[in-house]
Amino acid sequence: MTSSLQGWYHSWVAALRIARRDAWRAKGRSCLVLAMIALPIVGVSAADLTLRSAELSTEQALSRQIGTADARVRLLDLNLPIYQIPDGSTFVPVGGYDRVAGPSTGREAPQELDRSQLPAGTQVLKDSTAYSKVRTKHGLLDTDLHEVDTRSPLVAGMFTLDRGRLPEKAGEVAATTAFLHNSGLHVGSSVTPRGANTSYKIVGAYELPSELGNSEILAPPGTLIAPLDQALKAAGGLGITPTDSYLVKVGGDGFTWNMVKAANAKSLLVVSRAVHLDPPADADVPLFQQEPKERFLQGGGSASEVAVAATVVGLAMLEICLLAGPAFAVGARRSRRQLGLVGANGGDRRHIRSIVLSGGLVIGAVAAVVGTVVGVVLTIALRPVLEEQLGVRFGSLDFRPLELAGIALLAVVTGLLSAIVPAVTASRQTVLASLTGRRGVRRANRVLPVLGLVAVAAGAAIALYGTTSSLGSTVVAGGSAIAELGFVALTPVLVGLFGRLGRRLPLSPRLALRDAVRNRGRTAPAVAAVLAAVAGTVAVATYEHSQDQQMRHEYVADLPHGTGTLEARENSAHREVPALREALSKELPLAVRADVDRLVAGLPNCESFSSEPGCGRIEIIKPKEQRCPLSESPNGLDDFTEAQARELRQDWRCADTGRSAPQPVVVADEKLLSVLAVTDPGSVSALKEGRAVSFDKRQVKDGRITLRTVLVKEGVDPFPPTGEDPPGEDKVLPVHLAPESVKAWGLELVLPPAAAKAAGLATVPSGAYFTLDGTASSEQRQRIAGEIDRMGVDAAVRIEEGYQGNDSITLLALTVFAGLVTIGAAGIATGLAQADAEADLKTLAAVGAAPRVRRTLSGFQCGVVALMGVVLGTAAGILPAVGLRLVQRRELEALYRQSVEKGYTSVTEAVPYVPISVPWETLAGLLVVVPLGAAVLAALVTRSSGALARRAAG
Template sequence: MTSPLQGWYHSWIAALRIARRDAWRAKGRSSLVLAMLALPIVGVSAADLTLRSAELSPEQTLTRMIGAADARVGHSHISGPINQNPDGTRSSPVGGYKDYDPSKFPREKPEPVGSALPPGTQVVKDSSGYTKVRTTHGLLETQLRELDTHSPLVKGMVTLDRGRLPKDPGEVIATRAFLKESGLFVGSSVTPRGAASPYKIVGAYELPDELGRPELIAPPGTLIDPLNKALVASGGRTLTPDEKYLVKVGGDAGVTWDAVKAANAKGLVVTSRAVVLDPPADSEIPLYRDEPKAMVERDGNKTVEMAILATVVGLAMLEICLLAGPAFAVGARRSRRQLGLVGANGGDRRHIRSIVLSGGLVLGAVAAVTGTVVGVLLTVVLRPVLEEGLGNRFGGFDLRPLELAGIALLAVITGLLAAIVPAVTASRQTVLASLTGRRGIRRANRVLPVLGLIAVAAGTAIALYGTTSKLGSTVVAGGSALAELGIVALTPILVGLFGRLGRWLPLSPRLALRDAVRNRGRTAPAVAAVLAAVAGTVAVATYQQSYDVQMRHEYQAELPHGTGVLETTENSAYKDVPALREALAKELPLARRADIDRLVVGKPGCESFSSDPGCGRAEVITPKEQRCPLYEDPKSSAAFSDAQRKELRQDWRCQEPRHGTQHSVVVGDEQVLGVLAVTDPGSVAALKAGQAVSFDKRQVKDGKLTLRIITEQGEDDIMRGHYDETPGEDKVLPVHLAPDSAESWGIELILPPSAAKAAGLVTAPVGSYFSLDGAPTSEQRQRMDGEIDRMGVEASLRIEAGYQGDNSLVMLALAVFAGLVTIGAAGIATGLAQADAEADLKTLAAVGAAPRVRRTLSGFQCGVVALMGVVLGSAAGILPAVGLRLTEQREADALYQESIAQGFSAMTEAVPFVPISVPWETLGGLVVVVPIGAALLAALVTRSSGALARRAAG
């Protein structure tokens, strides 16, 4: 006698065999289901392996930062004793910035680092500084570094790619990024600008954490020190290197937290291996007593990105269940005769359920194995591409079998969950209905729409509540997911509403729409799946565009976009300026150029050396009644209350102009206004008529401006900026005041050459403003810098490129993934519709429909599903993005209020700007391009002819 356990076992074995044979027999439908289940496993397993491999352990991070040393020590940029966080990335004066007075700590030569270390400590100096280096194209901004690469303490900080390490003076190694941009190679000679002799490149290396940094490394004392000596001899500007020290102390304890605090008392910042690996409690960190930890250790963007990532991944899994469910339902209907035979031969409902569930189990298991293997292989193959995109090397392949097994199990569970509803539905059919192929009458579920409305309302309320909750983004993500599930539950009703549009459509789209409405059990999940993918796309796009708008608002441009300025320094010969202007026109794609001069005050020779003794300057004097009271009071802003300071900062007298040029007073004509995009007709007419133009209304009174010619100025006056108290010759000039809407770009006054001559002022060429016809390439910039160096002129070249959006790799990948899955979901839904409606298509052929009708109908079926899903998903995706931005607004306001409480209001009153910007172009593209693309793709891959149906055997 067979036991119940054996009977259960044998029934499931039989069900698995039937499911396996049915999957093999229906290869097309099985491939669709397999692709749906395996796709997220490929992505999640590849993402898991990539993130685990790219996420370095603390030990690996320390090795790349400090090599094999116990700690890295450096002088702080803050004068006096400091407090720091455990890893040394944040520091502040003892007591915080509120009561910090730098004047109490005069900047003297800092005492040697060795004085703060115990005897017997090994020390390796790591010096670095930026300068320009001659290349095959011209000059390239490069970091120069002196480091003993042969020291055991440096092991792990640099990775030699080819060649050898430098050991003698005159030898350097270069990063691969430098060799790529400079056009040089191992064996070439390279010369930093101002160096007395060239250096030979003996090897190529890379910085594992900064693959794109151009850098040169030489043995200690052979690169920066000789370069500074050569620059001093030639009168050039020397480098001020950033000096760090790798230290190795005796014993196993390393550099303890007490030792770190002792070094902080001497103004040193320490990154200690022992402290980072075993950090002290927050109560033992003085920095957190001076400033709240939330202000010091902010990581809001990562939290938001993780919330968006979790939301999109959750919606993707929901999408798979929604799409795979109809696939199993279609499979069950196509196999209903086989299932009916099971019932006719004594099988009960549980056997039929087990057969359909076994289909989900079989396909889920195959998808789990396939997806995991493909994901791992994809990561291995794309590792170099991923590392270059991330800008750092992996620490190694961190393969975690338990995590990958859990991800693979997700495919099996998803397959089973997707097959539950079709299994229950198939088991409820009578044997007669299964054998005859009748579907019976199905009534719409009235409870589901009500639950959907409740879920939409509750989810929206929860998401909005999350914007005021301490949990923030977590609550917003949960509420958004609940609201989206509610929209999914409402999808059958919404599909029915879309069906009412069919009466105004031509034949093929009307047939497609009616088929979608008639088969809501197949259409609604497909629409919901597209909805989920589009909602993720819209959420990511809305958040990213809002963030870009915020960053663009906070970005302070120095010049109009695509505009540049070439200026010689105060100690450059003015006779070389015309040659510089010619080189500018030759090397860069100029669209327009406006030459400018500067005012010269003092003895002969001040045209070139304006900082020499005896050389003065011209200053615009602001009338006393038009000066800002905040800066006129001897006690400065401390003499006013917070309310008074806030009110005064709205006063027009306290609106500080931006600083974009080293010369606030320039001599030029109306061409300067054209390049700087100042279109005020009055200002242009004034310059043409020989009248000066002022951009600062504080300096203009009764249409006149006072220009003081200071020939003798004390050093104290220069440091304090009290030029109005320094005696000099005042020249009162009639001026035209530009409107407030005219952007000055740091210029206070433009003097036409005729006005300067009439006032008895001497001028000298200083440079040019220019606008470009297209962005310059790296080679063009290097050639221009090379021309400046060849002439031996000290000049600066700045080109305003505007705000450069920082679209992270994660955000871009999520958006692309969601867009592709949208089209894929619509295509899969169309394939299921064709499989389910094969009899209808054969009937169309039998009654004489043209062959193209089949292709057209298929395209419209796909387009209808995509259009409905895109419209609903666009509306659903706005909610999580808005919720996350409102959460960031609340956090920014709280931080702003905290900064005021800490006393930072004395420096700024900038109110946080956290906008919400809807990407209408993206939404328009989704609504128009995706449905049309999906429809055309489905029409192209559909056969226009099909075999006529044969009468089934009686």
């Protein structure tokens, strides 16, 4: 036993020595295989180190969230005890949300924390945040406002100072680096929140380690949020309400779970360091006794993520093996004389296999080391870039030796797998054939094609079954994968069938095709690699193109094509609207501009559904008999049977009017109808005569419409329950009802300025509708956007251009990807073919073949491999796309039927449109351009002539 182990050991040592020497002598081929194996290892090792480093420990995460404090406490305005989960991210009122009172009609000042609610001797630091728009170099920027005493040791770890210093007194702020980048400001600049009476000097730049992209400015307590709130209210607008929380330090064992439960009883939500580090048992969490724990856990999807990762790794290994295998096969053939000498000196098949396998082991081991080292070095070098992309600073570089070793082992396994088939093939050659260089008669494997045919049929059947199965896309994906593996197994036979096309071809393509067929061990893996890459590309491209066609069909335009809107998004911006209209006419080629105003009640700066005292709104009051019972019933659909709901869906009162305009009620003249391509003479003449025009017959009764002014008053709910009208003053106006055939583009009522004035309704400018004289260029759009930024107004200009699909960019990227893989695989196969058939090429030169034959032969060899792989990959890639679209069609149709049966949808609505559309342009690019490009590239990089070899000694 000992002697046999020693013999096995010495034979493998010798085999590894021979493999190392051969790899060094054939540096080009070795580097090619090494690069193919090492490249995925670089990516996987870099991704592993990046993701592990981005995962913060509990202590690191707490330091960024609560600094050095024992807990962060937030007072909820529920006035009810709560139950919370241990990490403090979710809570539920005791007894459920039914006990929570409805919203108040006025804005209340935030409540202050009662220090008596906390243990004696507790250190407390107030931390306030709010939101506002801040004036910048470019215009307005949505910004978080933050107030906290940065001199307190409790905030250590929450901020990282980049340059300058943190603010210490009133009038000073620090800004995040993201804010400075987005705003165009710098340390030393002055910044002014919109509506503020004073400016603030930026004295420092900092970053939030876990929110690098967040725009925020930081100020001492009471110097930023409260003054801005007072200034906004003094200007007649709405103030801002901060969100207050408190960093607390209790000492001892910290803020324990029992203290958290006591604080919950006082309506306090707590994030505790001690609880995070030592969570309580589920039995000690009251919330988990009231509600299932699973309801509050985030959906992990870990099993599916592992499955996806395993699939990607498996496909990468398959691609590498398919491309690296022929390289080892050529290496074995180039070394066949050496292998024959091994056999002639007493070596058996085991030794031959061990030598070839050692080649895979050596290159795999080197690729493992190189790939892992390069991946780690790249991660360290690119750490700042990676952190910026992820938006999170790493806690530290988290090396997992076992994981990195497993990734490196993957390279060794891949190298061994790539060398298995060449090793078996080399060991089957006789000593005489190896020494003389004769290849002998090869017999085709009859079992593999049969298995491939069975796999294709079974995979197609499974995929089609998946279109009717409840598992749906999972079954389709599995069946498609089986069918694709079947195509890979059938590749040698299919390559042979392609060979029959060469009888009528000219010399060079005929030689290329014959060489590909005769050397299927080299050609088939390369074709299979191209097949796998192209099949995935075709599947994704077909699915994306079909989905794009569906979205194009479902697209609903907001306006006529070529028509646009200018909309002030904030009600407080009405003073700047006239200047915006003039800038619009100056910068864009307008044909017609229709100015529109909006109706206001109370303060003009109020939002439509504000509950602030002094605010109000104007509503259209439908006659009760013309309202939809489904929307008027207090409990909605629950008050009706399915049959009643289905019947009501067909009622004209419950018809879906489609997409609504930003302001369904506008004040404008007849120019608006011209812009919206409304040519109804009655509607146009009504506006000219000073009468309103309604586009919804449910609002009109006896030629009149009712507008109600609703003001927010103390003690009166401005938003009554469903089915009840809000209290207010009514204005009844004469109205013209437009025909149902008129497309109103989401508008419900157009009120001429004279009618609004006669009814005593106040109006303010809100924007404009316009049509273009031609098209607006990119430069013109940029200029109007610059004008809006210069004015510091939150406004937007939108031009209806129809459906703008993004499939062209996606399909182009997919085509380029498949083309690169195809050209790479075909190039590898061509290089191996040239190395393998050097003797044949020299024979051609010896018998007088023209120099260009060598170049054209190389080009056709590359083109043949690319063409065969693209054709087979296209056929294999259509199946999963068709299967997935059929699954989607079945699911949408089932949802539609269910919606109709339950009365959610009217039967007059269209059945879901789920087309299956093939991207012919993409396929044409793959079938024609890619093989042609591969052939031309291979021909250009090939020398026209090669040196003649001397006749070998007998």
